[in-house]
Amino acid sequence: MTISQQLRRGADRLRARTAEARARADTRALPAGPTAPAADGATVAAPESAVPEMHVHVEEKNSVYDQAVPDGLHVAAAWGWRVIVVAIMAAGIAYALAYLSEVTIPLLVAVLLTALLLPVTKRLHSWGVNLGLATAITVLGGIAVIAGVLYLIVSSIVSQSSTLGTNVTTGFKQLSNWLQNGPLHVSATYFNPDEWVTRITSWVTASQDTITTYAAEIGSSVGHFLAGTALTLFSLFYFLHNGREIFTFCMRFFPRRSRRRVDGAALNGWQSLSSYVRATIVVALADGLGVLIAALIIGVPAAPALAALVFIGAFVPIVGAFVSGFVAVLVALVALGWVQALFMLGAIIVVMQVEGHLLQPFLLGRAVKLHPLAVLLAIAIGIILGGIVGALFAVPMLAFVKTFVQHLSDEVPDPSTNQVAR
Incomplete structure (x- = not known):
């Protein structure tokens, strides 16, 4: 055999091996199928193990990557x-x-009022009163109580307006004299009434457009407030009258197999929310009553109004009553002087200590156990998201969510013994 023949035979072998290698590579790259094209255009049967081998290879590669x-x-x-x-x-x-705050805020207020007033409606209905009539009596009674409290506050402010004005003027003069002649030596021009009148007149003249815009915004805000109040009252009535039916309808959005657990979790959360609202009412009443007694003893003007402010502020735990009580200290400082202001501050501190060490552990601790840090964080997040309104709703929502999630995280019942809620 000549050298040329040997070279030609070697080239044919190399060409055949290359074709076989290409066929095997094409077979591995193809999806699952019965045939695959060969290098010369013909079709050859794809090995049955080609695709599984490729999958095994990929899985082994992924396993290696995962281990890394x-x-x-x-x-x-x-x-x-x-x-x-x-x-x-x-x-x-x-x-x-x-x-949607113009809708959600009235609805949330109605939910909190429902948690507070629902026992009254149930008690009236248990006495034989028609459910609709019991609901109407509860709503109208709540409106009457709120109107009566507002009347007492406004009447106390109006009756003491002249005395309060005189005391404020006297206190302002004492404060200005101390700032001028005391260690600060503030210039007297800052306390000249004529100078302030001139500044205010100039500002009003130069800001007529701004004042007009503010007035229009105030009018719009009043309209929104009235609409929100009406929505709150209507929602409160139907929550008291048809609350269970509304909740049952909402339960239809959950799968059948989980309705029983969601219903139980929501019931426990509602009980915690109701207990929290009622306990907060008691704590707020105690704070307001303590401030009222102290203000009357010290002689602070508009004591009922200050007590009502502390009552409202107490709905924000830990910080609300103290901040609102500080307003009473400022009124005592301006109207009566330093000594009475210090006495008022001491009374506020005593009231806060009684609330923190006696009322809150005894009432709120039984209603729902919330860590003080969780309460502070919830209030901070509520203020960031919704301002004062967010602070008012933050802790009640936390109480509900905490109990709801805690109930859902309990051990899942055996499916064989779990009955689907209808």
Whole structure:
């Protein structure tokens, strides 16, 4: 055999091996199928194990990559994407509530009032009163109580307006004299009444457009407030009268197999919310009564109005009553002087100590156990998202959510013994 023949035979062998290698590569790259094209255009049968081998190869590669990632990073990634999803959902809910605040705020107020007044409606109905009539009596009675409290506050302010004005003028003069002749040596021009009148007149003249805009905004706000009040009253009536039917309808949005657990969790959350609202009412009444007694003893003007302010502020736990009580200290300072203001401050501190060490552990501790740090964080987040209104609703919502989630996180019952809620 000549050298040329040997070279030609070697080239044919190499060409055949190359064609076989290409055929095997094409077979592995093809999806599952019965045939695959050969290098010369013909079709050859694809091996049955080609695709499974490819899948095994990919799985082995992924397994190698997974083993290269630390377990801590796996756990962090699994937690991370879930936290991101929950955060996005929470942000969406918060944005929707804020965007629809003219509807959501009256509804939330109606829910809190329902938690407070529902026992009254049930008691009247148990005495044989028609449910609709019992609901109407409860709503009208609540309106009468609120109107009576507002009347007492306004009448006390009006009756003491002249005395309060005189005391404020005297206190302002004492404060100005101390600032001028005391260690600060503030210039007397800052306390010249004529100078302030001139400044105010100039500002009013130069800001007529701004004042007109503010007046229009105030008128619009009053209209929104009246509309929200009407929506609150209507919602309160129907929540008291048909609350269970409304909740049953909402339960239809949940799968049948989970309705019983969601219903139980919501019931426990509602009981915690109701207990919290009633306990907060008692604490607020105690704070307001304590400030009223102290203000009357010291002789602070408009004592009922200051007590009502402390009562409202007490609905924001930990900080609300203290901040609103500080207003009473300022009124005592301006109207009566330093000594009475210090006595008023001492009375506020005593009231806060009684609330923090006696009333809150005894009443709120039984209603729902919330850590003080959780309460402060909830109030801070509520203020950021909704201002004062957000602070008022933050802790009640936290009480409901805490109990609701705690009940859902209990051990899942056996499916064989779990009856589906109808």
